[in-house]
Amino acid sequence: MPPETIQKIVPRQIEPVLRRALETFRIVVLSGPRQSGKSTLARQIAASGKPLTLAGKPLTLAGKPLTLAGKPVTLGQSFLSLDEAVLVELAREDPLGFISGRNRPTVIDEVQRGGDDLVRAIKLAVDADPSPGQFLLTGSAGFLHVPVLSESLAGRAVFFELAPLSEVEICGQSDGLLAQLLSDTGGCLEQLLGASYAPLDRFQYAERVCRGGYPEVLSLSDTDRQLWFQSYVHALVTRDIVELTGARRSSELPRLLRAVSARTAGELVMQDLHRDMGFGSIETTADYLSYLEMTHLVCRLDGWASSAPTRAKRRPKVHVTDSGLAAAMLGVAAETLSDPETHERGQLHESFVFSELHRQAQAVAPELRFCHYRDSLGREIDLLIEHPDGRLIAVEVKASATVRPTDAKSLAWLRDQIGDRFEIGIVLYTGQQPHRLKDRIAALPMSCLWDL
Numbered sequence: 001m002p003p004e005t006i007q008k009i010v011p012r013q014i015e016p017v018l019r020r021a022l023e024t025f026r027i028v029v030l031s032g033p034r035q036s037g038k039s040t041l042a043r044q045i046a047a048s049g050k051p052l053t054l055a056g057k058p059l060t061l062a063g064k065p066l067t068l069a070g071k072p073v074t075l076g077q078s079f080l081s082l083d084e085a086v087l088v089e090l091a092r093e094d095p096l097g098f099i100s101g102r103n104r105p106t107v108i109d110e111v112q113r114g115g116d117d118l119v120r121a122i123k124l125a126v127d128a129d130p131s132p133g134q135f136l137l138t139g140s141a142g143f144l145h146v147p148v149l150s151e152s153l154a155g156r157a158v159f160f161e162l163a164p165l166s167e168v169e170i171c172g173q174s175d176g177l178l179a180q181l182l183s184d185t186g187g188c189l190e191q192l193l194g195a196s197y198a199p200l201d202r203f204q205y206a207e208r209v210c211r212g213g214y215p216e217v218l219s220l221s222d223t224d225r226q227l228w229f230q231s232y233v234h235a236l237v238t239r240d241i242v243e244l245t246g247a248r249r250s251s252e253l254p255r256l257l258r259a260v261s262a263r264t265a266g267e268l269v270m271q272d273l274h275r276d277m278g279f280g281s282i283e284t285t286a287d288y289l290s291y292l293e294m295t296h297l298v299c300r301l302d303g304w305a306s307s308a309p310t311r312a313k314r315r316p317k318v319h320v321t322d323s324g325l326a327a328a329m330l331g332v333a334a335e336t337l338s339d340p341e342t343h344e345r346g347q348l349h350e351s352f353v354f355s356e357l358h359r360q361a362q363a364v365a366p367e368l369r370f371c372h373y374r375d376s377l378g379r380e381i382d383l384l385i386e387h388p389d390g391r392l393i394a395v396e397v398k399a400s401a402t403v404r405p406t407d408a409k410s411l412a413w414l415r416d417q418i419g420d421r422f423e424i425g426i427v428l429y430t431g432q433q434p435h436r437l438k439d440r441i442a443a444l445p446m447s448c449l450w451d452l
Contacts, residue, residue, distance in 0.1 A: 010169050010215065012041050013363035014162060019045065022105055022133040026126040027157035029111075030138045033296040033321065034236060035214050036164045038138040039081065039109050045136060046079040046107045078102040082113040095121035104134050111137040112244065119153065126156050140236075141244055142294050160366065161296070164213030164322050166359035167450035177449045178360040178385075181393060181424065189424055189442055193434045195452075197445045202401060205430045205446060206337035209352045212324015213359070222333040229328035233257060233297075241291050249288070252277070254329075256288055260298055261320050261329040265350035265382070267374070268300060268318040296321055301354070304371040304384050306418060317372050323352035340400070349399040349446070350382055353428055356449050357385065357395070379410045391423050398429040403443040412438050 021028045022045075032038050080098075082088045091098045091114035098114075099106060099121055111118065126134045137157075168176035180188045210225075211217060214232075217225045237253045247253070259276050274285040292298040299321050303314040320326035327337065332344055339345070354370070361368045367388055373381040383395040394411050411425035415438075425441035428449070435443040445451075 009040060009044075010037075010165055010172075012037065012162070013166070013169060013175075013360075014160060015041060015045070017363060018136070018160060021158050021160070022136060024132050025156075025158045026130060026132055027122065027135045027137060027153055028105075029153070029157050029159045030136065030162055031142055031159070031296065032138075032140070032162035033164065034140045034240070035216055035232065036162050036296075037215055038140070038162050040215075041162065042107045042109055042136060042138050043079055046105070078106045079109070080107065081109040083110050088113050091115075091118045096124070099125055099135075104131075105136050106134070107136045107138070109138050110140060112139045112141050123153060123156065140240055140295060142296065161362050163296070163355065163359045163362065164324075165215055165218075166213060167208065167356055168360060170213065170218065171450050173450055173452065175364070175452070176356070176360045177452065178357055179364045180452060182365055189440070192444055192448060193436055193442055195434065195448075197432060197434075197447050198451050199432050200430070200445070200447050202340075202399075202430050203334060203338040205349070206334040209323045209348050210327040210332065210334045210337055212322040212327070213355070214322060214324060217324060225324070226328050226331070226333075229325055233325075233329070236295060236297075240295060244294070245291055247288065247291060249279070249284075252279075253288060253291065256285075257292060257297060257320075258329045260289070260292065260318055261326040262344075263318055263347075264320045264323075264326045265347040265354070266317060268316050297325065301383075302371045304373050304386070315374075319351045319354050321355060323348050323355060326351055345399045346397075349430070350397040353395065353397045353446065353449065354383055357383070360449075361385070373410075373414065379413055381410050381414060391421050392418065393423050394425040396425075396427045397446075398427060400429060401431040403427055403429045403431060403435060403437075405437050407443070408437040408441045411441050415440060 018028060018030065018041075030038055030042065080087055082091060095114065095118040098118065108114070122135055122137070166176065180192075210222070217228055220228060233254050237250050241247055241253060242250045256277060259273060263273070270282060270286060273289070274282045277285050279285045279288070289298065293300070297320065299319055301317040301319060303316060305314060320329070327333070327344075327348055330344055332342070332348065336342055337345055337348060358370055361370070369386040371384045371386060373379070373384055381394050382397045385393040385395070392414075394414055396407060396411060398407060407427050408425060411427070415422040415425060422440065425438075427437065427441070427443040428446045429443060430446055432445055434445065434448075437443055
């Protein structure tokens with residue numbers, strides 16, 4: 001679906017997951033970067049209301065749920081945005097009074113701005129009333145990593161992440177590649193090999209990579225999108241990061257984000273990053289990188305090694321969490337990125353694939369672990385998706401429109417090393433035809449991520 005036809009509000013795959021969580025747990029926490037759609041989703045959940053109950057059971061009339069004009073009668077819910085200065089002041093001055101007497105679930109948007117006292121008041125409230133669905137809290141900073149918050153709500157809350165839109169959501173699909181693989185790995189591979197795909201060319205792929213998934217940029221031109229991202233980063237740095245951390249060199253954070261964007265999908269070597277930034281100490285560089293991670297702009301991808309002795313290097317990779325943001329920070333537009341000679345081509349496509357699969361996982365299997373592999377003999381695998389029981393889905397990303405059996409060399413090696421734990425290996429590339437490369441390993445067009 002072309003970006004210009006997308007409606008303002010796009011259904012989010014994680015919404016039913018959040019609704020189920022509110023039926024079971026006292027507190028649900030939803031974090032993610034600013035402008036990813038958290039407030040919109042939280043408002044939708046708040047607006048839907050909660051059925052009237054008595055002694056924990058829905059009220060009925062003649063054995064049927066109470067309705068009005070054909071719709072269930074519900075309790076109104078409270079939506080409180082701490083982006084509003086008046087509400088922030090109230091929350092900080094009298095946190096217990098701020099949350100008392102409100103309908104449940106109470107939705108508090110950007111809860112980290114209320115500080116530790118507000119979180120402690122929420123903890124006391126749910127300890128006094130342990131019924132589910134008490135609070136839905138959203139935040140643009142990772143709740144467990146905000147310096148001003150010491151209360152973790154351990155045992156009382158469940159945590160979810162809302163990233164910018166996935167391609168599955170943008171295109172209006174019911175699910176994507178990851179859900180298909182999790183439902184039936186072996187059978188799904190045969191279906192994928194027998195499927196036909198939209199004939200996207202390298203420029204059309206580059207457009208998607210450079211656009212990313214932030215809702216506000218979907219229909220913007222390259223020039224306007226670049227301006228939006230610059231303003232977005234400036235606002236995030238000057239407000240959220242400074243407010244939460246007191247960072248004294250906040251003006252350097254956009255430069256740090258550009259440096260990380262130049263390394264996206266590459267190994268994180270802190271000494272190299274520190275040398276390029278010129279901060280006083282490597283600890284300062286590490287702290288400022290953690291601020292970008294805290295606000296969901298950057299994430300680390302751990303190295304993987306099996307339990308058996310290996311030559312694996314455990315150094316993490318670093319990804320900018322949205323390929324559109326990374327492209328904007330590097331000043332790369334679709335026309336440039338579609339040129340096979342462009343230096344950033346491979347790494348931006350890899351970050352795009354990582355982000356897409358990670359966003360799909362948040363809605364269908366948040367328990368999956370994402371990592372990568374590299375060893376001292378030069379074997380590398382871009383992305384490993386590990387089940388809790390140790391089974392693996394292995395993914396290689398190629399920005400080229402051609403694929404060869406040698407592109408699956410590392411995947412085949414891993415398959416032979418771990419046997420049945422290796423479920424499937426996929427080489428994603430920008431060509432148009434699927435190919436079987438080896439046993440349990442296939443090359444598929446990158447569009448199979450969302451075009452099923």
